Amino acid sequence: MQTWVVSQLQLKHHITRWTFQNLVLLQFRPRSSSSFYSFSSQNHKNMKFSIVPRKNVPFFPRHPSLLSCYCRRFCIAIHLFDKMPQRDFHVRDVHFELVVDCIKLSLKKPNIVTATVVHCAALKIGALAYLPTSTSLLTLYSKAGGFTSSRVLFEDIHIKDAIVWNAVISASLENNCYRTAVEFFQKMIKDQTRFDSTTLLLMVSTLSHMKNFVQGRVIHCVGIKSGMLVDISLCNALINMYAKCGDLNSFDSECLFDEMEYKDVVSWNSIMRGCLYNGDSEKSLYYFGRMNFSEETADHVSLSCAISACTSLGELAFGECIHGQGIKLGYKDSSHVSVANSLISLYSQCAAVEAAVTVFREIAYKDIISWNAMMEGYASNENIHEVFDLMVEMQTTGSFQPDIVTLTTILPLCADLMLSREGRTIHGYAIRKQMLSDHLPLLNGLIDMYSKCNLVEKAELLFNSTKERDLISWNAMISGYSLNKYSEKAQNLYKELLCYGPNCSSSTVFAILSSCTSPNRLNFGKSVHSWQLKSGFLNHILLVNCLMQMYINCGDLTSGFSILLENSSIADIASWNTIIIGCVRGEHFQEALETFRLMRQGPSFNYDSITLVNVLSAIANMELLNQGKSLHSIALKSPLGSDTRVQNSLITMYDRCRDINSARKVFKLHSSSNLCTWNCMISALSHNKESREALDLFRRLQFKPNEFTVVSVLSACTQIGVLRHGKQVHGYMFRNGYQQNSFISAALVDLYSNCGRLDNALKVFRHSQKSESAWNSMIAAYGNHGNGEKAIKLFREMCESGTKATKSTFVSLLSACTHSGLVNQGLQYYECMLEKYSIKPEAEHQVYVVDMLGRSGRIDEAYEFTKGLQSNASSGVWGMLLSVCNYHGEIKLGKKVAEKLFEMEPQNVGYYISLSNMYVAAGSWKDATELRQSVHDQGLRKCTAYSLIDVGLG
Template structure:
């Protein structure tokens, strides 16, 4: 009944009288036509008949369940209601209600029971409750009808309250009543109350009813008490197919597919005739066990028994074959179905989506809309939204959003939350924010999705602000909320906020959740607070939880704490209950590679082979990269050759190893045999190889490949192209690439600044640096290395020193060895050796050997033998393993200053100590010949 006109009705009228007026107001013609539907129904002769609906009428005292009563015409109302049970709608029970009032049939309890049930089937529980409240003399059938109505409309607590009211009023109940209450308790997962009703059934002697036993058995299974379920199953003397199906489905529901399939086989063994439910559960159990052959056997057995037209069985088969990638078999089952429901279409759509058939998935949605019997529902939209989110199909996702609005399904909270997640994964924060603000009733999932959207896309302040608003509006908090907001703590300024989230998680009792603990560890490691991370690892006693150990090791490796990562791995190996996995080894191997610890890395290689983890592709890729960083390209190639299943990452790792170890030609030769389509990483490694060799022709060919495959906007490729062209003497082409780049990352700016610096145009490099800062990009360590190097090459000493002084204060970049080397080199080239010497002595701590080496080169260039001897003596003690280079540099200094005697003595010392210097080489490139020669990999 619509509230807009119901409010206008007199309040002193009964519900039955009010419905007549209401229906006349809303459907006057339909009301008149409904009166003429039955020729044997005569209109009442006086207005007094309208009062039959009240409790105070002369017919109250008559037997309400008397089948031989005078008013046989009341059954016309019942027949009308029965005819509408197959396709329930709100119009039919409203018509029947009006007709029952007119003929005085509301005094007849069977009519009221049928009318109440009809309202329930039409999902109008309020009308059922109003009709129920009008009667005082209710029998057990009427009570069962209202309890069943509450269960049908998922108001399980209401059903339980009705039972309490029924028994407190002294009313009797039967096995059907108990069956309905047990069904409600199974949905509510109230195991303790369910056991009480089990005992009540035994006490009143109603457990002989097989249907009631099946309901109790199903209740135990739904509540996860399989022991009680099996005990009751063993106790039952009479078992029908529903009993067996309850056990088969109960095992499957509780994650025991093997037992479920065994129970199905027992059904067949004992001669129980299985039905579609049995077959559907057996097929689902086969899918959960990962045994396609068992599912195929059930399929064949079902065809033999004549169940090939069963809808539930066919739906399970579609899901089974789709899960194993046999989409053609799923299509075959789907096309052979005579009748298809919404679940059939959803299963086929979900199968196509999970197997990457994006176009076919949307085609299936179009075909589904053309059918009249099954239209897309919330579950259908959920599949499509998830597909768009996974594949980052923003345009298609917006189309599905529009479809949901047009079909009036946007009010469903599941749909809106899925759309929020889709916009988040498609990096469309503005759309997600707009959708979130338009949701009338947000649940906790909506808040979590929006917070996660902000965190995922780098809007840390917005995520934290929204989290604070959530805390102020409602005290609800889940572990998903904490996980979403923890990921927003990415900057040092968020450390205090992250600690407060940690405290809030402890207060909410979520501190024992492994995912939250891992996220907190990751946050503390990113902030450099290793003691806090290790304290978490110690206090929670993770035991066999490998996730937490991997979080610490991976976090240390990614943030440059390589020695701490190795120490954590050694600590982990001492724990008897913890066993490392491939993720652990990948991160530990990477740490060894960054530290160039070749002997430890080889030990890890042997450990990987010994534990059979070394056969995994990602471990082999990590080993290739590690050997490359240690300068052992031969060992890396050996791992690559014996790699059982190479992927594109394996090829990229090997090409990068050659490129990083100055073996550019071997990198280009390996590219010729590449078995995959190259990606951005491949292109960057090849451009670096061309950069080393000065092969501008091959670089141009790779540039053409970049345009051909539409990856020219990648910032790393743009930076590599700028480096390649500028180092090959084509600064003009590098500048064109730079200016045409729409989104310039810091790597692109650094490459262009470096290019102008090496070409001696320091002024332009400085201008580019300021333009980069004005564009909102914060300079990095590399930016200042390139800038100081440009000032050194151009002789801009004062400018270089001023940038070095403001580097930390204005830009927040701490000086490292590379910056100090640039300053010493800049002062040395300008002949200011004493200033360079004083600069080194004023540095906090001991200066690195590279800094003193730069000063020694400057002394050699300017022939300052006195200072050169002093610097060389210092270097001999600072870096004894590399003294040969310093001996040679000092000897050359003596020769340049005419000190041949001292030079000869140094040469003799080198020969006496059997020291050898790696021979240098020069690369001569004939540009004309290079441009005409055939490429070995084209």
């Protein structure tokens, strides 16, 4: 046996520790044998006692099934203690205090088993009648997650004071039972128990969570009537309540703050956080400024609020001033990391990434928020590699593991950049850490990531496997189906959402309308339009624009334009651009120009680079040079004249309008813009037969060539038959991995074919991806070399492969039939174009039909075919017929055709020369002389012809 002399406080501690952890039996032996020691005596500070520990008694286990066993042991201990002769003395008060002390110790690590054991002990010694004991036990149950036990214990208390009521209301609030807290307060009022400021403080906090502004104002009034608003904590809580109820700007909250006689730092922080909560960052900075002139000094919360306000407003300079103030106040150390975290967000938002990194690296003890803020900063400034590097550093050197915020920060990057492997890695990590069970934002991010990475099956599996879905989940899956062209699945899921899911939002409308992209989806799009009208989803211009886009995508341009006119009062630039872009994409170029004209007539005419680029595209396709120059002057009068996209569109417009000199001038002013500008100029030169200049410009290229550059250069090489340069470009293509580009393959086939190397053209074709352009080029190559049968065979092979024939395909095929004399086959293909392949014959096809008939001597049929076209016959068709007449010496028919052409294109000198040559061949020198004199009188001149030969290795 061991003996100690201890103080009364130490005695309480040892009794509590040994009794409730090791279940010891205590035997007390007083220092004097003649009298017993009174526990309540204050005169004796020390006493002598013996402790006989019960050996091999384990700690209390957490498993509930053993609870009754250890409760029984504890009761036995108390029972034996009661049977001691010394127990007859006055020790009851000390027992109660010991229980309260034990409960306070247990509150540090609340546990339901400990709470139950203490409850049993209190029942045994009758300590529950002691209000501090029952109140503390009620709180212990609440913190241990046993709110039901707290309520039962509360009901068993017969005499309740304000502290007991406050305890049970606090327990309700702590366990998120807000309505229960309100009910307890109502009962408290009915029992006529006098409440205090703590009671009102708890009720204000409860109503803040409930966002119940009406009852909150009642509590405010009660506080005014009872004179309890002198409590600063209560006033601060009321300010927070008004903020969370969205009523920060109301007269009540402003007056409450201004009427506070004394404001502590929490008061200022409350009003500043309330401003931020309601999106009023300017007012938050206003109160921060007032605080600096008051007696209160800003703390880390004040600085964080002010920096967050600067972040929202993009006020970098003001934020830097607050940064300096924080350094002066000593908030740079690691104990106030929240200030540094706010600074990281500020600098990142203002694109000062280096400053954000500096702040981040200076934090001695970073928390997970610091790492997440820096990763978010990198992501918002498109420093993608740094985001992933920082995440690895966080796990290796920072001893932190990614949390939900980390994953939801990185997932959008994986989605936008189509980083499916990284996205799947995040998914696997979330599964291992069991994060998917109760975190819908993460689940929705994964669905969005898989959808944008073209892995819609995985997104679908994830969506179907989850039991709990919110509206964002539905919208993400519908958008994923639409994005991946699963229109029917998107529409079926939308119907299911209307029947069983939550109420739709505007995001749902955006997602489902994007699935209507073809004429056969128009009826469904109209039904969605009707649903929008009934549900009131047409009150925002973005939804109106989306609806117009749907009609345009479905081919109903008229309805889209009608919606624009109906909403012209709220239409913005995007609304007009939607119609203009739709017209250009649908090749309704005249309608696009008409829309732009109406746009300019508006009261507040405005436009952007998208407007100009698309209008220039329409002008280019219609070859309206004068209108193009007018639009160029409009662009020069605004800052958009220096926009790179507008400049590139101007070069392309002048290219299509055959004004290469104007294209050169535009390029000369902006030649250092980017690679796209150089590509446009090289393409313009190649398209206008300035092939050598195109090659020379390619040699002086200031950027690394890409696929578009290669295609334009190959086209220039093809025009002048420079095979050796084409071979060099071919080698460059292989070195840079462009061999799988179908357009480059088609250009190479054209190059080798035109340079007489059909064998090389065939090799390129066989080793390339079989796109529509590659098929067309190879068919044309066979035709140019007189292998019409092989061209027809290749066309059939193309159809069998599933590649859809286009109008360019039939141009190549009819050309092959013409050069090979396969007249009947060519006519058959021309006749079945519309019926079998849904391709409307155009002037290019009709030219080859006339040429085909003329070469075979069937001139009358060619003439009848051309007359049958009536007004649809272009000058090219009549010009081909004139060439046929010239070839066969049909002077009478040729004169008739020439007169027709003179009416259509009186300035085309070629027609006069052809007719003159016919007169000379027939010996009619007088007519030839008169015709040439007429050409001279009109000032027409024939372009000088020339021939080229490439001297070098072939």
